[in-house]
Amino acid sequence: MHFIKQFALFWYDFIVGDDWVIAAGVVIALIVTAILVRNQINAWWLMLVAVVILLAISLLRETRKGH
Amino acid sequence: MTTSAVILVLSTFLACAVEGVEALTVVLAVGVTRGWRSPLIAAGVATLALAALIVIFGPALSLLPIDALRLVVGTVLLIFGMGWLRKAILRASGYKALRDEAALYEREREQARTAGTEVRAGMDWYAFTLAFKGVFLEGLEVAFIVITFGATSKDTVPHSIQVATLGAVLALLAVVIAGALVHQPLSRVPENTLKFSVGLMLSAFGIFWGVEGTGVTWPGADLSILGILVFLTLASFGLVTMLRRMRERQTLTTAGAGMGMK
Numbered sequence: 001m002h003f004i005k006q007f008a009l010f011w012y013d014f015i016v017g018d019d020w021v022i023a024a025g026v027v028i029a030l031i032v033t034a035i036l037v038r039n040q041i042n043a044w045w046l047m048l049v050a051v052v053i054l055l056a057i058s059l060l061r062e063t064r065k066g067h
Numbered sequence: 068m069t070t071s072a073v074i075l076v077l078s079t080f081l082a083c084a085v086e087g088v089e090a091l092t093v094v095l096a097v098g099v100t101r102g103w104r105s106p107l108i109a110a111g112v113a114t115l116a117l118a119a120l121i122v123i124f125g126p127a128l129s130l131l132p133i134d135a136l137r138l139v140v141g142t143v144l145l146i147f148g149m150g151w152l153r154k155a156i157l158r159a160s161g162y163k164a165l166r167d168e169a170a171l172y173e174r175e176r177e178q179a180r181t182a183g184t185e186v187r188a189g190m191d192w193y194a195f196t197l198a199f200k201g202v203f204l205e206g207l208e209v210a211f212i213v214i215t216f217g218a219t220s221k222d223t224v225p226h227s228i229q230v231a232t233l234g235a236v237l238a239l240l241a242v243v244i245a246g247a248l249v250h251q252p253l254s255r256v257p258e259n260t261l262k263f264s265v266g267l268m269l270s271a272f273g274i275f276w277g278v279e280g281t282g283v284t285w286p287g288a289d290l291s292i293l294g295i296l297v298f299l300t301l302a303s304f305g306l307v308t309m310l311r312r313m314r315e316r317q318t319l320t321t322a323g324a325g326m327g328m329k
Binding site: 014015016017018019022023026027030033034037038042043044046047048051052054055056058059062063 | 138142143145146147149150152153154156157162207208211270274277278281282283284285286291295298299302303306309310313314
């Protein structure tokens with residue numbers, strides 16, 4: 001059980017990294033894009049906007065950690 | 068060589084160069100302190116293990132339907148790339164210290180020097196474990212990039228896994244030759260600039276593939292990757308400038324508060 005937990009934690013850390021907000025935000029943005037595509041809206045721009053907003057949020061979270 | 072193949076080789080080359088420099092620091096520190104045999108064997112075994120991962124998982128991943136592959140790999144690559152980009156932006160803006168290979172080398176050497184010795188079957192197992200861990204863990208990110216990038220480029224680049232591996236092997240050779248020549252950590256390599264470039268490329272391809280996997284049609288088809296890359300580069304520089312200004316304001320406020328105390 002300990003090994004499985006360590007293994008899962010390793011992969012979580014490897015993929016998700018330092019801030020889970022980025023991973024969660026990317027998945028949500030992709031889901032919204034898919035929904036828009038199903039409704040005939042070619043939302044290629046959505047992820048570009050989402051990435052910049054998510055990066056800014058994540059960076060601000062990090063800079064505030066020290067204060 | 069097509070543009071896609073060049074970008075593929077360049078991405079894996081840069082990623083492997085960054086991780087190779089970091090792994091070299093560990094191997095050098097252990098080798099100089101405890102002898103070369105065990106850490107060199109460990110580095111060789113770790114490299115073979117990473118090659119085995121690429122040989123097993125690369126073709127296996129290529130068997131998946133391209134749309135599902137692009138959605139899954141694009142998502143993971145984007146999350147992974149944004150992690151690299153985030154770290155590079157924090158370092159470029161001064162919020163995180165730049166990686167100092169010389170200082171890390173000295174710390175590794177000190178740890179290797181003070182650790183006990185356990186020699187069995189002619190091997191120094193402490194040196195072996197340290198070097199293996201250093202090379203394998205740093206190399207795992209490269210193997211991951213080679214597998215995902217290679218598998219997802221199968222439609223645009225013939226023999227994409229092999230082409231991706233070529234970039235990594237060239238970088239590995241460059242790092243090993245440079246390390247053997249200078250015999251000290253490669254502290255002059257602009258690691259953060261490389262990390263920044265890799266983060267931008269991974270994120271650009273992650274966005275392109277992930278979004279395409281949802282059914283979106285990109286304006287300009289494959290050419291839009293360049294547009295995404297330019298957009299991300301400008302946005303990242305904008306974020307670096309924003310953080311630098313914030314940091315300057317914080318420093319001024321702290322200095323002002325210090326003066327007020329006096």
